[in-house]
Amino acid sequence: MRAVGTITDSPLIKIKGVDVMYNFELKHKEYIDEISSTGYIYTHKCGAKLIYMENDDKNRVYSVAFNTLPTNDKGIPHIMEHSVLCGSENYRVKDPFNILDKGSIHTYLNAVTYSDKTIYPIASTNLTDFDTMVKVYTDGVFKPLIYEREGIFRQEGWNSDGKKLNGIVLNEMKGVFSAPDIVLRHKLKRELFKDSDYANYSGGNPDNIPELDYNEFLDFHRKYYHGSNATFYFYGDLDINKYLEFLDKEYLCNFEKRDRLVSPDFQPQSYEDIVVESEKDGDNIMEVMYTYGNVLDFEKCLFMDILCDAVCNVEDGQIKEEIIKSGLGSMVEAVNDDSRYMPYVEITVKGSKEKDLNKFKEIIEKCWEDIAENGIDQHKLQSVINSYKFFTMEQDFGYKPVGLFYNLLLHRSVMYGQDNFESMKMNKLFDAIEKIDVKEFVKKYLLGKGCYGILIAGSKANKEEVPVPPKNNKPLDEYRKMEDTPEEVAKIHSIKVSEIDKKALYIPYEVNEDNIFAPVKSKEIVYVDLVFDVSALEKDELSRLGLYKYIVNVFDKDVATDIDFYTGGFSAYFSTLKSKTDFEPVIIFKIKALRENIFKALDIFKKVICQKYSDYERLKNLMEEYKQDLYETYEESGNSVAYNTCLANISSSYAYEEAVGGINNYHNVCDTSNIEKTAREMESLAEKIFTSANMFYVVTGNSCDKEAVSSYIEDIKKNIPTGEKHQKLVLTPEKKNIAYSVNTNVSYNAIGCVYKKVSGVLRVAKQIVTSEYIWDNIRLKGGAYGGGCGFLNGNYFYMYSYRDPNINKSYEVFKNVGNYLSEIDMDEKHLNRFIIGAVNVEDAPLKNNRINSIVLRRHYNGVTQERLDLRREEMLSVSLNDIREVGQELTTAMENIVMSTVSDQKSIEKSELFKNIIVVK
Template identity: 25%
Template sequence: MSLLKANWSLLSRQKRFLSSSAVRPVLYKVGQVLHDYEVKRVVDVPELFTTAVELEHTKTGSQHLHLARDDKNNVFNVGLRTTPMNSTGVAHVLEHVALCGSASFPVRDPFFKMLNRSMSSFMNAMTGADYTMYPFSTQNAKDFRNLLLVYLDSVFFPRIRKMDFLQEGWRLEHEKIDDKLSPIIFKGVVFNEMKGMMSDPSYLYGTALQNKLLPDHTYGFCSGGKPMDIPNLTWEDLQNFHATHYHPSNANFITYGDIPMEIHLEQINEQVMKKFDKINPDTEVPLQAPWPQQRTATTNSPPDPMAANPEKQTTISFSYLLPEVSNVFESFVAYVLCTLVIDGPSSPFYKALIESGLGSDYSPNTGYHSHMRQAIFSIGLQGIDKNDVSKVENLMEKTIDDVIRDGFTSERIESILHRIELQIKHQSSMFGLGLSFNIIPTWQHGADPVESLRIDQTVKKFREKLEVDPEFLRNKCKEYFKSNTHRLSLTMNPDSEFSSKMESTEKKMLQERIEKLSDEDKDLIFKQGQELLENQHFMEDLSCLPTLKVSDIPSKQVQHDVGVKFSREKTMPSIMTCPQPTNGLTYFNNVIPINELREGLMTYVPLFCDVLTQMGTESTDYVTFSQREDLFTGGLNASVTSSSVYDAMETETSVRLSSHCLDRNTSKMFDLWRELFHEVKFDDVNRLRTLIRQRAQELANGVSFRGAMFAMRSGAQHLAPSAKYEEKFAGLTQVNLMKELADQDDLSDVISKLRQIGDYVLHKNVTTQGERYALHATPDSMETAEKLLEAFQIGKPGMEPSHVQLQSELLQNGDLVYVLPPDGVLSRHVRWNKFQQNCSRTDHNLPLAVNHVSMCVPTSSTYAKDDSAHLRLLARLATNKFLHREIREKGGAYGGGARHGDDGIFRFYSYRDPNVTKTIEAFEKGVDWLISGDFDQQDIDEAKLAVFQSVDSPVSPCDRGMSYFLDGLPHQIKQKHRDQLLLVGKDELIDTAKRRLVGCDASIAVIGPGDAESNKN
């Protein structure tokens, strides 16, 4: 005990905020055996406030890393090296099927059912190029044990039923399951998911690059599966792959948090390890044979319908094979070097490629990638004319030569090391989960997991190398790039017939299979479809699954110990100060209402936020300003939001400015903001055009990948003012605006609009009313931060309101009101008197392989209203108990569900969905199902548990009190919302569904190609 006290005393003096559970590992000894695990190392990692314990299971050889840290958000992750040797998607399909029932939990989809029986902060599974991971996190110790039971059984003892393979992988089935005369088609969750992925040029490019740069083994194939290869996968293949890859000897385990390690080891040993013997899994990935000379390759993709210039859709990049990721220091050097050459406007490749005007942005794979056995670095440009490929290649060659000749300034190197220091100190709410994601892929290839955590030691060694050898980085540049013959030049061109060719290939393959079917085979397909449908509808006994109870949910809303100071005067900004254990960082937030800005400027506010910190000032060019930003802060950020939490017809639309820095740099952080407020400029046309093209490309790339979000924004925009602005700011309206501006020669009108927005946002005489500030810092640093903020406030520039073009329609459409809830922060809203709700259907016909569908219903019940909690539970009930079965299991979509927003809109959605008409019918039937009350108390309790996953999700120190600051939600209202979630019963839920979801016209939006039935209409 004295040893424990001595170490705790030391840790307390170092202000490490660790509990006794985190220091417990100091009592472990190398060679000690705990539950058949031998302790190999015990290492303190002070920079991460962590003690790492590395263990090996004596019987199976399985590797385990425990990271003890004073963090209630405990993490489990098991990674298996999965090395498919074809593109049938066997590893991906197995990831899905493993979660569809196991020996101890023989129910359909225990993974999805545990989503409703848990308060996890994260649950998922994911397939990489050569690994599969099964991670979860939770703040509840009982929940951790429950989830660990299910995860371990799912991974190591899955049933792998044929029915689950057919549902999740692929199958032949009649288009209409109950109609034997309807066409036979391909169905399956993974099949449709990967069809959706093949619509994304970025995914296609990344897959082609990996396949062609590392062609000799597993990386030469697509682990996710290619749609035309997936139908070659058999049920037997899946079973064999599990038998050869899902074994403890082929697994690496990570546990993290404040639960004592012994508890985890005992459970894993008893449940899994004792049932296996050690084997040689023979899954090691061999080194790629080096090429004697560089290679070139080409590939195709569908044209991007959102591209600004249809004639500029070619992508080109150079990709290099770098050293093995097992060498932690070499990987760190490669990361730093690759970041130096591409990151920020002062980097060599940014100047050469982005500012050349030849393309819109870096190629989608640009950067350093270390999640395979050998690292990859890629650099290139997208959005170029196919005739300019050679120009881009010449620029890339020349830039490498320039870097080798000129090297890097000490300021550039220090800015990267400063960024690493900030990343270490920043305490994310999902810190442990992120660690596990970074460690497992390299650990499985021999990287030392503990050494990879000791970042301070690695940085120190790096500095020593630079001091001893000033040419160190330049020589590395020669080694990695100039002398490296294992280089691939990959060009991707748009093919207007890409989608039709894929569709034709699928039809041909389908037809060939159908022609080989006998009458007996066809009868079997019809029977199989009926059996699968019956299986999907079968009401199972779920009593075998562990679960938390509603009584396990704390009745009291967490009220963080934050100090708050604010002004209730309308003429003075409110200031909130939150002393927190921020680990030596100061966080700054500034909310500036823009309600009165005229409507014609509103759509340009996101662009204003994007370019505000990237254009430089009258005193400092944008390159130098960016360098100062990197040296002294974690970045200056601006964003725009519109929220309604009290009344659906009251909105606060505002710009939010935010930044953070080391305490020692707080004055420099405010100096940067002060300079922007006084001297920002927008008239550098070339710089502005570059930023517009980058933004346009990023938005366009996101449509296919995040199509469900765009569909929901499109559907909701006519139902509430805040939803209207959300669509303007982050929906297809914004995508189309940027597409239009990206290829516009004359930007004078854009510059004029940005100046007007800047005049309004940055000048205190216009924006003082409703403006507010927040500071998060340690108690020792808060006083200094407050004084610096006060000086910043006083020094803000002034301007008369008459100098700014304000919203002329405001008095016709609504009134300005001030919202000051009990003990809340003053905010300034618009109460809309003339907002016309318009329910309609909008089809955004885009050449994607699958659809994204949304149906939105206005409920007018915002967060602070009495029945918003009820609607939140109804959305979860519909998702878990009805829509999952109808949309995913039966419909074959990758996912779907419902959610009720704080803005008073009930949103149904699906993504990567082969259907439209059937999905909309499922949404409508979902409302009928809720009204029918076809759910019991157990279903309601599970919905409550699922909702509280987000209500009680972990909050990092820098975010504590932010809902209070941003939306004016005091503790009393959040506690009232919590009480309503906990206490509501079935009759109240049905009543709310009838009042809020019936008799309301719905707004529907579809993004994608549609389906046969919807295209007839």
């Protein structure tokens, strides 16, 4: 970087009537009524863009982003995303990201590689920690230590010891490319965008990542992480002038102006069919892709989202129905990726035995022809539109803060050359799509415009053995020997433990005969949980409950359409409500709807609980779809499979969860030989479950909802059979080690043990184990993508690894955790970071749609304000001796661990740890 300018003494100057603040020129200002914010767009003299959304939200958001369209499949943008947060000039520690993660008040802390951009977002409700994260992230992207520490590249990207390859991103992408649909998708995109850099995979193909050279890696940073290519974003209640001055004086004044990197336009062309041969066994996959211009036509992108759902993702979608009816596959899904300048649509069919694309092509083209001629059912289309409107009204974006969601919307315009806020004006966009002619839309972008491909499984494809590159891990060995100094760590400031509120958050609620009402100020949305005790079910019935909860709200296609039309969500799930000494197995129907539609939503519930399952073809199709869904869980989320298996082998309550959603459920779903019997079982389950004696409910809403909604639910109770309470089945854990063999290139490992302790100390211990012990030993040294641990209900402890190249080594790490904690030694400042991190988890902003679940569990477990405050006091006052005591107790408890691994057959057998190996296919 070269200093090319001077810093103005006066922050605000006028240049020909234009506002310029710290070399930032205000280009556009506008009030956006839909989000109650004033938006500002600035351009710095070096070319950087800055957006500020001014409002009174205390959950502040910051991000810095760069256009990073890759020129190959080596994964440079992805490895760079990992690496720049591994120390910088002003924060010379090995892992500032981890220091922030384990010891700051944040509501979001991440970095994300997209197809053509990389974003570094943070969010916090605490202004002190927000400022720290802004400084650390900005220094990381502009002044990383990658130029002087090659070991960072070798740790995060790839390395060789001469015998095998390792590296965090390499192993992450091995896990990603274990999924056959990812392999096919990548090949199809290469054809769809051939002769364009959009054909490249920014995350990196594991076959190509080892081709990346260290100098090429550094050159990428020099080119793309330049001030002129940066887009900054601030959101919330803050002093923007302070941050304008900071960015200008500390960083941007050192950059000369360059033309901003722009994403190239692309003209669709003719395509060749893609055939991918996979040596892995399983079903075949077929896919068709479309591209449709650029993302700056926001109405078009929104309409494509809605159309994809209407024809493929809803139960009576035309393409989905035709594919399933033809027997071509068991699962159909469509995705519109408009997170990039050149968006694309993909329609995927899984669970196929077909080896020829012609039938698939014929069905797809006939469906588009029919829509181009006759249009689409308006009620169906409106039901999808309603679900999108509900989503924007509710503003529940999962773990993302609201401000971050707006950030991602704005990047769709500002990062691609449009300095306006049009992408955020959802009401205007919804009005605009009403005017789109679906017939003409399909003709222009979809009919005859597809790029088709097929993956043929079990084809014994010959894959050349690639020699392991020469040893290059010396820089990594040297890097691992480096230790952070206390002085450098101290530069990453955080709030003090003494500044943290001593009172825990308590959610007030009212109880009337086991029914719960939680009053909130809601945005015209009411949340209802209808809960049914399933203690009456026998063991074989429990293994059918998994299927029942999967199909109950979608079996009747008309009902499924009404659910989209009138509600924002309607789903069933199984759980065990746990107290100190017991548990209650329940099925919960979660319903959310606008106040004006809540009674309609409850009427839908009345329909689904008494429906018949005599459409045997429909039932069979849903079973095959569910099978595909379950298999992907084993293949792609093996960590949850592994630790839930461990818990089921030591806990009666988790044995219930395993009975409903585990391997027996999977095997049952695979058997479609007697559909009539399965239909009778579904109806029998409903008869046993839906009785008033076993029913209670939870409602979150305004005070006006309490009487009206409760009365309506009480009327439902009066009109279902009374039934009677039952003693639940006793399921005895088997305490055995189990491995699952699946088609994967990585491993997922877990252990579990009985550990009886109730204390706020455990929340801090969990933070230490997850963000230091596992992070250092499983991720940084072992090369796994991640891992975690948990203390559950005062009774159990578990640990797991995720996308892990190891099995035996990881189990050795797991088994030593007790010794690690019992011998732990750190100063007070270090310990305080873990306390703050534990508080951060507890104090995550509460969203209305989570309240029902929280108050239900607290009520069942007898949690009071006093009990919450006690746990918080224990957490805030934890000492090293408290942690060491946990370590000693864990050492004893882990003499009786159970283990579970999800991996490929060869790796499992090589580990010699498992006698019980279940092949999932």
